[in-house]
Amino acid sequence: MKTTSLTDSLPSKMKAIVQTEYGSADVLRLAQVDQPVVSENGVLVRVRATSVHAGDWHLMRGRPFFIRLIYGGVRSPKIKILGTDVAGEVEAVGKAVTQFKPGDQVFGDLSEAGFGAFAEYVCVPETALALKPTSSTFEEAATVPVSALTALQGLRDVGQIRSGQKVLVKGASGGVGSFAVQIAKAFGAEVTGVCSPSKAKMVQEIGADYVLDYRQARTGLKQQYDLILDVAAYDSVFDYLPMLKLKGSYVLVGGSIARLFQVMLFGSWISRISRRRVRCLVQKPNQADLIVLKELIETGKIRPYVDRCYALSELPKAIHAIEQRQVQGKIAIAIQSVSEHPLTDAS
Ligand SMILES: NC(=O)c1ccc[n+]([C@@H]2O[C@H](COP(=O)([O-])OP(=O)(O)OC[C@H]3O[C@@H](n4cnc5c(N)ncnc54)[C@H](OP(=O)(O)O)[C@@H]3O)[C@@H](O)[C@H]2O)c1
Missing domain, CATH: 3.90.180.10 (Medium-chain alcohol dehydrogenases, catalytic domain)
Structure with a gap:
């Protein structure tokens, strides 16, 4: 017994x-x-x-x-x-x-x-x-999981990314940004990554077509983008609207609380007056998207x-x-x- x-x-x-x-x-x-x-x-x-x-x-x-x-x-x-x-x-x-x-x-x-x-x-x-x-x-x-789900949902669901688009990822060297650069490339976009100068090599290594530092992105950009994914929103959305094509999308993912509230509270109004889409992302964990990421990794599209x-x-x-x-x-x-x-x- x-x-x-x-x-x-x-x-x-x-x-x-x-x-x-x-x-x-x-x-x-x-x-x-x-x-x-x-x-x-x-x-x-x-x-x-x-x-x-x-x-x-x-x-x-x-x-x-x-x-x-x-x-x-x-x-x-x-x-x-x-x-x-x-x-x-x-x-x-x-x-x-x-x-x-x-x-x-x-x-x-x-x-x-x-x-x-x-x-x-x-x-x-x-x-x-x-x-x-x-x-x-x-x-x-x-x-x-968290970083890549955020990047995927920001680009695909809120940003409505399409093949051939020009995409700017601000904060490209961080957790979310490093996945966003690779996922945007997997969607067939031309990607510009923005990061600190000391991290430019890494952003190039993960596949960005162009790399800029934060100062260049704010002041020196002549280029216009279809989509800006802002993972490091520490400056005003108004600084970036001139870099967006008409009907282009600005998606705020992270940054300072003041910038988050600016877009949460006034995003619809800014969208109307600028004729561009200005939105915030709230990431939602879900199993289907984890499976999408598993496939992207197994096929070598992201790492x-x-x-x-x-x-x-x-x-x-x-x-x-x-x-x-x-x-x-x-x-x-x-x-x-x-x-x-x-x-x-x-x-
Ligand atoms: N909306 C959502 O659902 C959601 C989900 C997940 C995360 N987030 C937010 O997304 C943001 C990034 O998350 P993460 O995990 O990628 O963070 P992380 O790995 O720490 O990366 C932060 C990125 O922001 C850049 N950055 C620029 N100015 C900065 C400053 N003043 N202070 C801090 N970073 C600065 C960094 O640039 P350098 O590398 O060049 O220094 C880096 O690329 C956070 O604010 C987080 O709360 C939002």
């Missing part, structure tokens, strides 16, 4: 980066927490890699303030384990799960699935996941540009590098190489 000991009923433990207050990367600590239990509709993923993007550090800092209202936790964060991008192996599935089985290699965007990828395990609904591109390592695949890879315990360092604009393309975080650290129990 099988006997049950007291420890059998206790949840297994895992390592995770935990946050109990808003602030700089110093508020993050590596801790031991309860491993999630697979739910009826859930897929338990053994996380092999994650990555960091601008949204992660906005949530970490609780800035801009409205982010606290959206995700709960005005004074302290309700989400204790952040992490939006995931790549890993399916460990177990709930009874109602139909698309995945243990052993499948998956990747996904957890921004509408409770986050939690800065940990060894996460349990998420199957719709947040797709099979990982077979040609990518876990580290490469983990850099794809994640991974600048460097950190261990989970080094996550604060990775976030610091992004905040300081020291990164080209993306950073990956490898979960399996967590160094043995003295852990605090945060359960």
